[in-house]
Amino acid sequence: MKPQHDTSPRFFGRRQELEQIEKAFAQNSTRRITICGIGGQGKTYLAIEAGQRLSSKGRFKKVCFVDYSTFFGMDAVGLALKTLAELLDKDLENAAAATEALRDIPILLILDNVETIPPAPRQELLDMAKDWSEMGACRLLMTAAADFEHPDYQYLIQLSGLAKKDALNYAQHLVPRLEQDELLNLFKQVDFHPLSIRVLVFSLKFYRPAELGKALEVWLAEKMENPLWAVLRGALEGITLEIEKTGFLYWLSILLRAKTKKKWFLKTETLRSLPIFGVFQGGVFEPDLLTLTQFKKKQWQVLRAALETTGLIQIEILPAFKVPYIKFHPSLAPTLWTRLSSKEQAKLYSSYQLRYAQLAGYMFYEEGQNTVQVHNLVRQDLPNLLHAVYGALDAKKRGADKFANNIDLFLKAFGLQRDSAALNQRVKNAGGEVTYRV
Template structure:
């Protein structure tokens, strides 16, 4: 064994301060401290910051390892050269014997740390080297970075994901990295100022990946965050970075590097999976793969893409789900030629339609489970609708929309659904147009566009009455009644619902009858006919009790709460309104919830809870804004404060006197944190003030919320100001 002139160990210098990876750094340090583990592999997609993390860990371990080496394997082209290159970096020359044995002999001389960076293209050789020297050197720690795990004995893995976008409402590490790099280059951006929303949107489009964020930061020297966000919305095109290895200068080069390492089947599936905007399961992946591909090959290819960090995987649900990051998806799409792109896009439409149809066949009234499943599929449903419009694929378009518009209606995406429906109607004729027109009328009614709603409801009803298609007739008539009631024509509304009642049998379709009772009961409530309303609503509630779950059951219970408030029975009113909102919360049914939240505010105000009532009014205003129908008074009452969700409104309404004894529930440290929250400090600022980690600060805030029964930092601050300070100054 000979030593080269460079006998002193060397290690890579820190390039810049590492942001947002403290938990990951600590995870690697904990793994290194474990005596039984000598190999840690940091995996992740290209651009996720694996090298920077490994360098930071190496510098943190300077006191534990006097001998540290950083070995960049990107300069190695051939697997057989890996061990020779490592020997050279360690300062050795192999003149006699197996180079692995020569290296092991040197590393047995005492505690040592080697970081092997970028192992993926020479994975087998790197894994063999690691296995040999780790087994021979009990005081050696090896940290490897790779897009694929090494799969060697004793390996502990850390998968590096994107940086968080937010930190409990404050700018998260991704936003802080973008702004820090931009300002270091001469820009002047502030994530807490008016530019904050655009900066957050930029980070979201780039999935919080460090390399794209650093590349995007260079653009902020010459454009505003809003302009950069608009450019990214048109396509993820980022500049190159000078310096570094070739595959680390641009995201395209980084992902090209990964693509070249895939098998032909894996590479083909990678390009095709770019059709999915959101998550997908193995069945959907099979639907877009090349015709004739055996299912077992698809399964193997999915495993390969996960192995190469090109797919994120989620095994928490019933079926494993996969997802591509946005920058990865754009890269995959760009590698499809025009003919293949057309084929894959059509296959994607068919796959999404099949999933939507199966949902509709299972239960046309929607259960909370169906809502959750459609939420997971929603981004791809929208992509399929847009591609059907572009291809003028009318049958697929109608089928997709009729299965989705009700979902948008139930979950409060009213304006979103309205815009998509209008775009679709422009390319439709015949029966499909009639069905969409009556659904369009319902959305316009909710948004207060009553003239448009009346026109579309009338046109749809005329078409359907001519026989296009008759199955939709009861629903089209009901919409004309709903529009008439919204215009104050209650007799016309009642007449429409009498026509609907003659078209079905309550015994054979009890849930449809419950919907009829619920809708007509709501009309009578609006008309001031309380006795008639109560009779209809009680009948609906009885049916829903036997035939759950139907999302309108929550509205029925809430409407009965309105009747109780009108009678002055505030206790029953609160119970019924909160019960109804509780039923609506799993659906996020904003259209139904907003008026009930306003009604709850009236009950709270009447029982001396003025501030809680004001919070409810703000929450209702925000719900209407999110649906796309803000009223003038709504925008004036928001005050820049975050509004409550439906579930948070329920928690607020059910809160009693417990918050007046909060000082007995909180520990001294939690009281200290609560005061800092009231002072407006973010979790990172609290951590710095109290000399604790941001994660610990976040945990304290979450425990405070739970103990006080509140849903936001604003409510914690209010408790400090109205309850704790008051008690301390008595």
């Protein structure tokens, strides 16, 4: 079991934290542990590695991983129930049924990126998960950006940077034959932040550590809480990657026995547009991303390859879909959004709302003709659709009620009654009414 955005070779470091989790769960008094830390500290990887190790040792029969990184709804308990039901291959009608099912099966429940859940459904989830964790030999491991100060979740593991030895082992596994002192000086600039180190290691294929350190120093001077943006600017600016040729040029190269790849330079203006990613909720279908960013084809290919290699994005292909879905690392969009001014954010959010209003209208029309494929697309992109429609309603945009009507059809079809009720209430607050098609 690995997080879906994972492309790393293997797990590195955190031995002390792993031992702490194992020892704590061996005691009956510790039922719940929360792993806290800023984005990119490796909370998800640590939780999954702990689950794998404890499962392999026979401590738990099953590990249930519930991913909230792209959650944008009202029923957080419902997502946990659905995931648990799929794991157990049982029909769990409600939370009480799940509680009963957990009584006789030792399960480690991992709730990941819980900070993304709105306060009310999050509180409901924490209360219910507390009951689940106290059934039989079950335990709960939760990851979050900060402590929620819930009275039943008092065992915390606060993550900071990697240990020096772990950071060096990771870097030298990917880029051998580099001087340790040079690497340590570079990693010290980002406080041994794991995700930043991963991006830096990628750039060490193009730059010497000292050269990269000087570029990074300029961007870190902005004193940002999360160093990821500074790392991206310092590490990716000016890189050159080999990109596979496409179409006629590819086949011509094959025919002539020439190279099928060509070197492309990542332009500064392309990197400057990267903060546009910040408006999307956890991911985006590639055409929608390209519509808002206006990336040139080759420039996007270079940037996409760099982001994919560093683990900041993962390319997913849905069944029967040719268009790729680009899943973000949970830290990417929040970090990039803060790099835009309030005026830039407002303009981008408005364009984003228009794009998804058009998409919702098209999907509403197509739903009756191609139900399965349309449902799969909307289900994948629901976080963006909801984020866009709520913004349109709050701004009282013209046609926002029709936008909501189109979305509500799918919420009903997916059985998301609470989300449908919340959307209807927002429409009423905006002075409209949703009349969905039966």
